[in-house]
Structure formats: C-alpha cells, structure tokens
Amino acid sequence: MRIVLSARMxxxxxxxxxxxxxxxxxxxxxxxxxxxxxxVGEQETAFPLPHGRGEPF
Structure with a gap:
C-alpha cells in the first residue's frame, strides 16, 4: 500500500x-x-516502456 501512496511513477x-x-x-x-x-529528462536513450496487450475496456 505504501507504493500506491508515495510513488510518483x-x-x-x-x-x-x-x-x-x-x-x-x-x-x-x-x-x-x-x-x-x-x-527521465536526463536520459540519452528512450525511456523503456513495458508492452502489454493494450486491451480497451
């Protein structure tokens, strides 16, 4: 639960x-x-994004 309350990403x-x-x-x-x-703004390479199914709901 702590992650949900304190994480910025x-x-x-x-x-x-x-x-x-x-x-x-x-x-x-x-x-x-x-x-x-x-x-994120300091990285020379693209920020890696996980790829999911991208299922619409």
Whole structure:
C-alpha cells in the first residue's frame, strides 16, 4: 500500500475483470519507479516502456 501512496511513477501488473458494465482493475504486483522518473529528462536513450496487450475496456 505504501507504493500506491508515495510513488510518483509505478508499474502495475494487473488483470482486468468485466461483469456487465462494471470493470475491475485488479493489481497483482506494484513496482515503484520514482527514482527512474526523476531522471527521465536526463536520459540519452528512450525511456523503456513495458508492452502489454493494450486491451480497451
């Protein structure tokens, strides 16, 4: 829970559950990327983005 409250940027591994018009976003793993976020403008290479399915909901 601390990551959710204190992170400026985080990675969330999740699962989307749907039941009718209701959509649930269930987080299984959280990773704090606050330190990397602070250096985004200073990096010479592109910031690596994880690629998911990009499922619309």
């Amino acid at each position: 985080m990675v969330v591994k999740d699962r989307i559950q749907r039941e009718g018009e209701v959509v649930h976003f269930v987080a299984h793993q959280l990773k704090d990327l606050t330190k990397k976020f602070a250096t």
